[in-house]
Amino acid sequence: MESAFGIIAEPNRRAILNLLASSERSVGEIERKLRMPQPSVSKHLRVLRQAGFVEARVEAQRRVYRISPEPLKEVDAWLAPFRRYWSGHVDALERHLDRMERVPPRKGKKR
Amino acid sequence: MESAFGIIAEPNRRAILNLLASSERSVGEIERKLRMPQPSVSKHLRVLRQAGFVEARVEAQRRVYRISPEPLKEVDAWLAPFRRYWSGHVDALERHLDRMERVPPRKGKKR
């Protein structure tokens, strides 16, 4: 599943991203902070890397991972149409759209 | 998988939410607009309903679904720490945190 949404559906991956949100980390640091087996960390990081959520820098035997924002940006963008449901500015337009924008599918009108 | 993230990992469910973002719809309307088998629509709607993404109003034999924002709000909130990566205001603080906030490498066990 290559969708950004599918990637962040996994709790451990979100935990890793949360950790990287504040600063870059090596695999070992993630492993210890999250108390998660090393192969698991590496595998999740691979998924995140291939999906563009993180990128790695090689530093001797270490790989230091950091956030790469593109896919998260995409998720953020997807949320846009829904923000009106909680973004305070509850004006008439919203209710209006909600009631009117129905497409009567080729039959008589109802209600 | 009860997490809001798991729920929206499914493309058809996102499509349904997108449709409902602009206005409420009956099951049949969704079925036709998305050209998706009715049992599939009903099943996805159940998942969405149980997870709090939508709520339904009964209207004769129809069930009219509409967005219920809470879980999406939660997703939106989760994104907050990452917004600094693309929210324009790229100031020194960010890079600073990114470099400095590393665990003091060794010198005794942590905690």
Add this chain to the structure above:
DNA sequence: CAGGTATATACACAGTTAAGTATATACAGG
């Protein structure tokens, strides 16, 4: 070079789940 550290990968397995098909329930209208 040996030995240790850091990370990646291969493989088998188990749990989850979306899709398809069939059927059940509820209501409306003649």
Add this chain to the structure above:
DNA sequence: CCTGTATATACTTAACTGTGTATATACCTG
């Protein structure tokens, strides 16, 4: 009532995906 419409649910199946275990690769230090 009977029929058609609208929606939900049961069950099976195939595909995926995360985990654990074991191993491979790379690099550093003495």
